Amino acid sequence: MDAGALILVHVLYAVASLFLIAVGLAIVFGMMGVINFAHGEFLMIGGFAFVLAVHAGVDFWLAMFVVAPLTVALIGVVIERLVIRHLYGRIVDTVLATWGLSLLFIGIASETLGYFQEGVAPPFGAVRIGAYQTGGYNFFVIAVAAAVLAGLYALLRYTRFGLIARGTMQNPAMAAALGTNVRAVYSVTFGIGAAVSGLAGAVLAPIAGVVPVIGVTYIAEAFITVIVGGASPLAGTALAAALLGTINQATTFVSTAVLGEVALLLAAIVLLRFLPAGITGRFLRGSV
Amino acid sequence: MSAAFLEARDLWRTFGGVAAVAGVDFTLAQGELRCLIGANGAGKSTFFRMLTGQLAPTRGRIRLKGHDITGRAPFEVARLGVGIKTQVPSLFEGLPVAENLWLAARRAQGARRADAVTAELLEELRLARVADAEVGTLSHGQRQWVELGMVLAADPELLLLDEPAAGMTSDEVEATVALIERLRGRRTLVIVEHDMHFVRRIAEKVTVLHRGRVLVEDTMDSILSNPAVREAYLGSRAGGLDG
Amino acid sequence: MRRELRAPGFLAAAGLGLVLIAALPQWAEVYTIFNLSVYAVLATLALSLGLVWGMGGLLGFGQSAFFGLGGYAYAIAAINFAGSGPGLLAAIVLPVLAAAVIGYFAFFGRISDVYFAVISLTVSLILYNLINTTSGAAYRIGQAPLGGYNGIPSVPPLNLPFAGTPLSFEGTFYAAAGLLLAVYLALRLLMRSRFGRVVVSVRESETRAELLGYDVRLYKLGVFLIGAAVAGAAGAFYAAWGAFIGPDVFSIGFAAQIIVWVLLGGLGTLIGPVIGCFVVQALTAWLGEFEGSNPNIVLGVLFLAAVMLLPKGIVPTLRSATGRLMRARAAAGPREPAA
Numbered sequence: 001m002d003a004g005a006l007i008l009v010h011v012l013y014a015v016a017s018l019f020l021i022a023v024g025l026a027i028v029f030g031m032m033g034v035i036n037f038a039h040g041e042f043l044m045i046g047g048f049a050f051v052l053a054v055h056a057g058v059d060f061w062l063a064m065f066v067v068a069p070l071t072v073a074l075i076g077v078v079i080e081r082l083v084i085r086h087l088y089g090r091i092v093d094t095v096l097a098t099w100g101l102s103l104l105f106i107g108i109a110s111e112t113l114g115y116f117q118e119g120v121a122p123p124f125g126a127v128r129i130g131a132y133q134t135g136g137y138n139f140f141v142i143a144v145a146a147a148v149l150a151g152l153y154a155l156l157r158y159t160r161f162g163l164i165a166r167g168t169m170q171n172p173a174m175a176a177a178l179g180t181n182v183r184a185v186y187s188v189t190f191g192i193g194a195a196v197s198g199l200a201g202a203v204l205a206p207i208a209g210v211v212p213v214i215g216v217t218y219i220a221e222a223f224i225t226v227i228v229g230g231a232s233p234l235a236g237t238a239l240a241a242a243l244l245g246t247i248n249q250a251t252t253f254v255s256t257a258v259l260g261e262v263a264l265l266l267a268a269i270v271l272l273r274f275l276p277a278g279i280t281g282r283f284l285r286g287s288v
Numbered sequence: 289m290s291a292a293f294l295e296a297r298d299l300w301r302t303f304g305g306v307a308a309v310a311g312v313d314f315t316l317a318q319g320e321l322r323c324l325i326g327a328n329g330a331g332k333s334t335f336f337r338m339l340t341g342q343l344a345p346t347r348g349r350i351r352l353k354g355h356d357i358t359g360r361a362p363f364e365v366a367r368l369g370v371g372i373k374t375q376v377p378s379l380f381e382g383l384p385v386a387e388n389l390w391l392a393a394r395r396a397q398g399a400r401r402a403d404a405v406t407a408e409l410l411e412e413l414r415l416a417r418v419a420d421a422e423v424g425t426l427s428h429g430q431r432q433w434v435e436l437g438m439v440l441a442a443d444p445e446l447l448l449l450d451e452p453a454a455g456m457t458s459d460e461v462e463a464t465v466a467l468i469e470r471l472r473g474r475r476t477l478v479i480v481e482h483d484m485h486f487v488r489r490i491a492e493k494v495t496v497l498h499r500g501r502v503l504v505e506d507t508m509d510s511i512l513s514n515p516a517v518r519e520a521y522l523g524s525r526a527g528g529l530d531g
Numbered sequence: 532m533r534r535e536l537r538a539p540g541f542l543a544a545a546g547l548g549l550v551l552i553a554a555l556p557q558w559a560e561v562y563t564i565f566n567l568s569v570y571a572v573l574a575t576l577a578l579s580l581g582l583v584w585g586m587g588g589l590l591g592f593g594q595s596a597f598f599g600l601g602g603y604a605y606a607i608a609a610i611n612f613a614g615s616g617p618g619l620l621a622a623i624v625l626p627v628l629a630a631a632v633i634g635y636f637a638f639f640g641r642i643s644d645v646y647f648a649v650i651s652l653t654v655s656l657i658l659y660n661l662i663n664t665t666s667g668a669a670y671r672i673g674q675a676p677l678g679g680y681n682g683i684p685s686v687p688p689l690n691l692p693f694a695g696t697p698l699s700f701e702g703t704f705y706a707a708a709g710l711l712l713a714v715y716l717a718l719r720l721l722m723r724s725r726f727g728r729v730v731v732s733v734r735e736s737e738t739r740a741e742l743l744g745y746d747v748r749l750y751k752l753g754v755f756l757i758g759a760a761v762a763g764a765a766g767a768f769y770a771a772w773g774a775f776i777g778p779d780v781f782s783i784g785f786a787a788q789i790i791v792w793v794l795l796g797g798l799g800t801l802i803g804p805v806i807g808c809f810v811v812q813a814l815t816a817w818l819g820e821f822e823g824s825n826p827n828i829v830l831g832v833l834f835l836a837a838v839m840l841l842p843k844g845i846v847p848t849l850r851s852a853t854g855r856l857m858r859a860r861a862a863a864g865p866r867e868p869a870a
Contacts, residue, residue, distance in 0.1 A: 037787075083835065093838050096794050099787055100834025107827030220656055220783050227649050258664045265653040265660075272646050340742060366744035378742065380735035391732050394725060395744045442743060 002130025007253060009129065013138040015245035016145035017204060021218050022225035023148065023237045024197030029226055030233030031169040031189045034084060035091060037098040039222055040215025041105035042194050046072045046201030047210035048113060054120050068202035069195040076194025080187050088186075102215065109212035122206035137206060144203050148196060153234055155192075156288045165189055166288065224268045230278020235287040239279045244268060292351070293318040293476055294339075294446060299348035301334050308334040310500035311348075318445075321468070321477045323487050323508075326497035327521060332480045333375050335497070336448050339478075340372050341365040352446065371444035373435045375451050375480070381424035385415050385434050388423055389441050396442035409437045414463075428455040436467070447471065449479045453486045465489055496520070535723040541716070544802075548712040555708075556701045564704045566816065569772050571707040574808040575714055575765040577792040581804035582718055583758035584793060586727070588734030589751060590644065591651030592786040593633070596658055597626035597759040599780035601766025603662075603677075606776045609687040611673035614695060615771070618687075622767030623760050630759035631752075638748040638755070652783065659781035682777025689771045707768050711805070714761055718801055721757070730754045795837050797844030806845055 025039040036042075049071040053063035079101060087094045124136030156162035168175040168185045176182045201210070208214065225244060229236025247267045252260030275282050294316040301309040309331040316322055324332050337343040339350060341362040349358045357365050380388050386406055393405040410416045413433050418426060423434055432455065439447055452468075453461045461483075468490050471477060481487050487494065491508040498520040504511060511517050535541050556564055580594045601622035609618035633654065637647050666679025675683060688697040689706055698706060721727045733740045733747045740747050770776040779785060788811075796807025811830065818829045841848045 083839070086839065090842070092794060092798070093842055096791060096834055097838040099791060100831045100838065102831070103827040103834065104831030107825040107829075107831055110827065111825050216784060220652070224649065224653060227645070256664070258660050261660050262657050265657045269650050269653050272649060273640075273642070276643050276646050342738070342742075361746075362738075362741040363744050363746045366742055372742055374742075378736055378739040380732050380739060382735050383732065387728070387732075391728065391740075392743050394728075399725070438739075438743065 002132055005129045006132045009134055009138055011246050011249045012142045014249035015241050016142040018225055018245040019145045019237055019241035020200035022222040024193045025222045026226045026233040026237040027193035028190055032186055035095055037095055038101040040219035041102050042072050042197035043201035043218050044215040046198030047205040050202035050205050051120050051210055055118055064202045069198040072198025073191045073195035077187055077191045080190040106212050114212060119209050120206045141203055149238055228268050228271050228278055230280035232280035232287045235284045236278055236280035295351045297349050300346045302346045307500050312502055318476055319473050321472050321492050323491045323494045324478055324480045330497040331500040332497055333450055336450055369445035371439040371442050372448040373439050373452055377431050377435050379423045379435055382422055384420045385423055386419040388434055389437050392438035392441035405441055409441055413437050429460045447475055447477045451480055453483050535720055541719055545716055552708045556704055561700050565700055568704045568707040570809055570812045571711040572765050572768045574805045575711045576762055577804035577808040578714055579758045579761040580789050580793050581801055583754055585799045587730050587754040590648050592655050593651035594762045594789055595780055595786040596655040597762035598766040600626045601763030602770040602776040605767035606683045606686040606770045607672045607675040610675040615690045619767050622763045626759040626763035627756050630756050634752045634755045638751040655781055655786055659778055662778040680778055682775055684775055686770045686774045795844060797846035800846045803844055803846035
C-alpha cells in the first residue's frame with residue numbers, strides 16, 4: 001500500500017516534470033509552427049536565472065516565479081523579433097537558426113557560468129509515506145505542473161488574448177484579414193512559451209541542478225513528447241507526458257534509469273506508428 | 289457486345305460518416321470516350337482516385353481488362369496501363385519540363401524510346417521553348433499541358449483526365465480538343481469536366497454523378513433536357529448547363 | 532549516366548580532386564594533413580546525408596547512427612581479426628542491415644516524413660543510451676570491450692591491402708581523401724542514372740512518381756541503403772583515423788551537426804555538404820586557436836549568419852550569384868551591328 005503510494009508519487013513526478021519540460025516547446029510549435037531548437041537552453045537559462053538570483057539574495061519564490069520566467073520571456077521576445085520572425089514558414093531555416101542560438105547560449109553560459117558550482121537545495125524536506133520517505137519537493141513540482149496546465153488552459157480558453165491566439169493558430173491569414181496583428185500575437189505567444197520554459201527550468205533546478213549543457217538533455221525528450229502529443233499544445237502535451245512519463249518511470253522501477261529512457265523512446269515509436277499525427281491528431285481533436 | 293474494358297461494381301467510399309461515392313456501377317468499353325460530369329462534391333475525383341489506386345474503396349470491386357484492381361497500389365495500376373491527369377496538377381515542380389516527360393516515358397516505354405518520345409511530345413505540345421524551365425515557373429495552362437504530356441508519354445490504354453481544360457485559354461482548349469480527337473477510338477478515355485461547351489464538343493456518352501451516385505447515363509443532348517439533371521445542377525448551384 | 536562521365540563538370544571535379552590529393556601532402560605540414568584526413572571523413576558522412584536528404588528527400592537523424600555503427604563494427608572487427616578487410620566489410624554490412632530493417636518498416640509501411648524523422652531520432656537516442664551503459668568488463672565482443680561511455684580505445688589503424696603494414700599519416704590522408712573523392716564521383720554518376728533521376732522525382736512528388744508506375748518504396752529504400760553504406764564506411768575510417776570510437780557519435784548533437792553541414796553548404800547539391808562540412812570544421816579549428824574563443828559561440832554565430840544571409844546555403848548562393856553575373860555580362864556583351 002505504501003509502496004504503491006510511493007510509486008504513484010514518483011510516476012506523477014515523472015509525468016509532471018516531462019510536462020513542464022515540454023509544454024513551452026508545445027506552445028510555440030502548436031501555436032506558431034516553429035520548431036525552437038533553443039528550447040533546452042530556455043530551460044537552462046531559467047534555471048541559472050533562478051539559482052543566481054537566489055544566491056544574490058533574492059527570495060526563493062520570487063526568483064522562481066518572477067525572475068526566471070521574466071528573464072527567459074525577455075530573451076524570447078528579443079530573439080523572436082530579431083531572428084524567428086524573419087523565418088516564418090521556413091521550417092528548415094528555423095531549425096538551423098535556433099540550433100545556432102542554442103549553441104550560442106551554451107557557449108555564452110559556458111564562458112560566463114561554467115565555473116559556477118553552486119546549487120539550490122530543494123525546500124520542504126522529506127515526507128513520510130508509511131515506511132518510505134520521499135522529497136516533499138516532488139509534490140511541489142506536481143502541483144506546479146498542474147497549476148501551469150490549468151493556468152495556460154484558462155488563458156487560452158477564457159481570455160480574449162487566448163481566443164485571438166487560438167484563432168491565429170488555426171488560420172493566420174484569416175485572423176489577419178479580421179484585423180488581428182498576427183506579428184504581435186506571435187511575439188506574445190513566443191514570450192509566453194519562453195516564460196513557461198524559464199519557469200520549468202527554475203522549478204527543476206533544485207533537483208536536477210543547472211549546467212550550461214543541461215538543455216541538451218531536455219530537448220530530445222521535449223521534442224518527442226510534443227510530437228507524440230500532436231497538434232493541441234496543452235491536451236497533447238499533457239496526455240503524451242502522462243503516457244511516456246508513466247512508461248519511463250515504471251520501467252525505471254523494475255530496471256534502470258537508462259532502460260526507462262529506452263522504454264520511453266520505444267513507446268514513442270510505437271505510439272506514432274498507430275497515431276501518426278500524435279495523440280491529439282486522433283483523440284480530443286480541436287482541443288486546446 | 290464487347291467485354292467490359294473497365295468495370296466498377298457497387299463502388300463505395302466513405303470518409304468518417306460521409307459517403308463521397310455511394311454505390312456506383314460504371315462500365316466502359318475499349319476505345320470509348322466517356323465524359324463524367326456532376327456538381328462539386330458529386331464524387332468524381334474520389335471515383336478517379338479509386339480507379340488509380342490512390343484510395344481504397346470502402347466497398348465494391350473494380351476490374352480492368354479482366355484483372356481485379358480493387359485496392360491495388362497506384363504503381364501497380366499504372367503498370368496495367370492507366371494514366372491520370374489529376375484535378376490539382378501533380379507534377380515534379382522543381383524539375384525541368386523535359387525531365388518530367390522523360391520520367392514518364394522512361395518507365396512506360398523503356399530506355400531506348402524515352403528520349404525520342406520526350407522530344408516528340410515537346411514538339412507536339414509546343415513545349416520545346418520551355419523544355420529546360422522548371423515546371424513550377426510555368427503558367428497554369430502550361431502546367432496542364434506538361435501533365436497531359438506526361439500522361440501521353442506513358443501511352444496508357446486508359447486515360448483519366450480530371451478537368452483537362454481548367455484554366456486554359458480558348459486556344460489551349462482548342463488544342464486540347466484536337467488532342468482528344470486524335471486519341472478517340474485508339475485509346476479509352478474518361479474525362480471529368482465542368483466546362484459544358486467542352487463536354488458538348490467531345491462527348492459521346494455522358495455519365496452524370498450526383499451525391500456519390502450515378503444519376504443518369506446518356507448522350508449529351510438527352511442529359512441536357514433531362515429534368516432530374518437540371519434539378520441536380522440548379523439545386524446545388526453548380527453553374528448553368530446552358531452557359 | 533555515360534554522358535556524365537564525359538561531362539566537363541565531372542571531369543573537372545575528378546581532375547581537381549586527384550591533383551589536390553596528390554599535391555597536398557607535399558606542401559602541407561603533417562598536422563594539417565592529419566586534420567584534413569578527418570575533415571574528409573566527416574565530409575563523406577555529410578555526403579551521405581546530402582544523398583539521402585538532399586536527393587532522396589528523406590530527412591532523418593539516422594546518418595550519425597550508421598556512422599557510429601560503422602565505427603564500432605570496424606573497431607570490434609579490427610581488434611578481433613588481423614587486417615582491415617573484415618573491419619571495413621563489417622562497417623558497411625552492419626549499417627546496411629540496420630537500414631534495411633528500419634527502411635523496410637518505414638517505406639513499406641508507408642509512414643509519413645515527420646514520423647521517419649522522429650523514429651530516426653529516437654533510434655539514435657536509444658543506441659546512445661544503450662551503448663553508454665556497456666561500461667562493464669562483461670560487455671565485450673571477442674577481444675573488444677564495448678567500453679560504455681568511455682568508448683573503445685586502441686582501435687587498429689587501416690592497413691595497406693595485402694601488406695599488413697599500417698598506413699602512415701600521408702597514407703591515411705590518401706585513403707580518406709580518396710574515399711571522399713570516389714564517393715563524390717560515384718554519387719554524381721548515380722544521380723545521372725535512371726535510379727538517381729527517379730529518386731529525385733520521388734522527392735519532388737511521390738504521388739506523381741507512383742502514378743507513373745514507379746514503386747517508390749524501392750527507390751527510397753535503395754537510396755537509404757546506399758546512404759547507410761557510405762556513412763558506415765566513413766565511420767570505419769573515423770575510428771581508424773583516431774584509433775578510437777565512442778558513444779558521442781550517437782548523440783543528438785552530432786546528428787544535428789551533420790544536418791547543419793548540409794544546410795550550410797546547400798541542400799540539394801552534392802558538393803554543398805562537402806563544402807559546408809569543411810567550412811565548419813576549418814572555422815572551428817581556426818577560431819579555436821584564439822585565446823578565449825568558444826567553439827559553441829563561434830558556430831552559433833556562424834549558423835545564424837548563414838541562415839540570415841545565405842538562406843539557400845553556400846553553394847546555391849554562389850551559383851545564383853555567378854549566374855546573375857554571367858547574365859549581366861551577356862546582356863552588356865559585344866554590340867550587335869544594327870539590322
